[in-house]
Amino acid sequence: MTLPMERHVLVVFPHPDDEAFGVSGTIATYIKQGIPVTYACLTLGEMGRNLGNPPFATRETLPQVRKDELLASAKAMGVTDLRMMGLRDKTVEFEDDEKMVEMMQNLISDTNPSLVITFYPNYAVHPDHDATGRAMIRAVRRMPEEQRPTIYALAFSNDSKEVLGEPDIVHNIKEAAEQKMGSMRAHISQTAWMLEEMDKRLADGETEAENWLNFERFYTYDFSKDFE
Amino acid sequence: MELVQVERLQELLNNFANEDVYIHLETTNGAYAAHFNESVFNAGAFIRNVIIRYELGKIAGESPHRIGLKLPHGWVYAQGITHFELDEHGRLLMAGHDQTGKLAVALQISKTPFTY
Ligand SMILES: [Zn+2]
Numbered sequence: 001m002t003l004p005m006e007r008h009v010l011v012v013f014p015h016p017d018d019e020a021f022g023v024s025g026t027i028a029t030y031i032k033q034g035i036p037v038t039y040a041c042l043t044l045g046e047m048g049r050n051l052g053n054p055p056f057a058t059r060e061t062l063p064q065v066r067k068d069e070l071l072a073s074a075k076a077m078g079v080t081d082l083r084m085m086g087l088r089d090k091t092v093e094f095e096d097d098e099k100m101v102e103m104m105q106n107l108i109s110d111t112n113p114s115l116v117i118t119f120y121p122n123y124a125v126h127p128d129h130d131a132t133g134r135a136m137i138r139a140v141r142r143m144p145e146e147q148r149p150t151i152y153a154l155a156f157s158n159d160s161k162e163v164l165g166e167p168d169i170v171h172n173i174k175e176a177a178e179q180k181m182g183s184m185r186a187h188i189s190q191t192a193w194m195l196e197e198m199d200k201r202l203a204d205g206e207t208e209a210e211n212w213l214n215f216e217r218f219y220t221y222d223f224s225k226d227f228e
Numbered sequence: 229m230e231l232v233q234v235e236r237l238q239e240l241l242n243n244f245a246n247e248d249v250y251i252h253l254e255t256t257n258g259a260y261a262a263h264f265n266e267s268v269f270n271a272g273a274f275i276r277n278v279i280i281r282y283e284l285g286k287i288a289g290e291s292p293h294r295i296g297l298k299l300p301h302g303w304v305y306a307q308g309i310t311h312f313e314l315d316e317h318g319r320l321l322m323a324g325h326d327q328t329g330k331l332a333v334a335l336q337i338s339k340t341p342f343t344y
Pocket of ligand 1: 014015017018126129
């Protein structure tokens with residue numbers, strides 16, 4: 001599938017591996033089409049709980065492990081503009097709200113995106129996800145309407161489909177499946193269990209697992225139905 | 229990290245007593261707990277780089293162990309500790325990992341601040 005042309009795509013998530021499951025195929029597809037993509041990752045997932053038993057890392061060595069994984073994932077997707085924003089995992093919602101909006105404004109003015117991909121506030125389960133989406137939407141809302149980039153928002157809370165309906169944007173990313181698997185495998189410290197699960201489901205012929213390697217889904221953020 | 233050896237860990241706890249030390253303490257059942265199972269009550273607590281001075285540090289119980297630090301005017305404790313390590317920076321890292329390899333609790337003591 002050829003995606004509509006974009007000037008620049010800005011992807012903003014709080015955790016290394018947030019891109020892997022839901023967006024890496026889309027990112028890789030844009031890059032294949034020659035569209036510049038910037039991926040800003042707010043934290044290094046310092047508080048990740050998957051440390052293994054026996055443990056393969058400690059609370060103090062995990063950030064470096066996940067930083068290396070993030071770099072490997074970026075490489076797998078073909079991302080050359082990766083920005084690590086230096087916040088700490090699980091603290092994003094406690095940062096000063098205005099400081100967060102400024103961070104997003106700086107990313108926008110730096111990259112001049114026609115499209116922003118982030119989480120849908122209140123429908124993204126992890127408090128860091130919601131806080132990231134919230135800050136980005138506030139930053140875009142303050143722009144003159146005609147200058148605003150489109151926002152593709154990711155929602156996966158249990159009630160998201162019930163409230164928001166089906167995602168209106170569906171990307172067939174089959175041709176980037178290899179890059180997507182590359183991104184998933186890069187984050188092996190966090191995705192090992194997920195990949196195992198998926199192999200099992202694929203072996204059982206479950207179509208949903210296949211689905212996941214073929215399609216990525218987003219909600220076009222609609223300011224007339226603003227979250228606040 | 230390795231499985232807790234009671235005598236060795238007790239010795240290390242003694243080594244950090246009676247001086248100002250930086251503490252990292254966290255307990256969590258994960259930000260996704262209530263997403264995967266809506267009956268789960270999601271709770272946790274986290275402090276990092278708070279300075280304390282304890283007069284007595286003690287390990288108790290069989291694995292998973294409990295660690296208690298007695299302060300002049302209070303207490304710090306953690307339960308569920310399975311692993312420990314004195315890392316290359318001389319910091320005492322203790323953690324509890326469940327059967328699936330997920331961290332459930334961590335207590336860390338250092339003479340220098342932990343990173344951000
Ligand atoms: Zn995340």
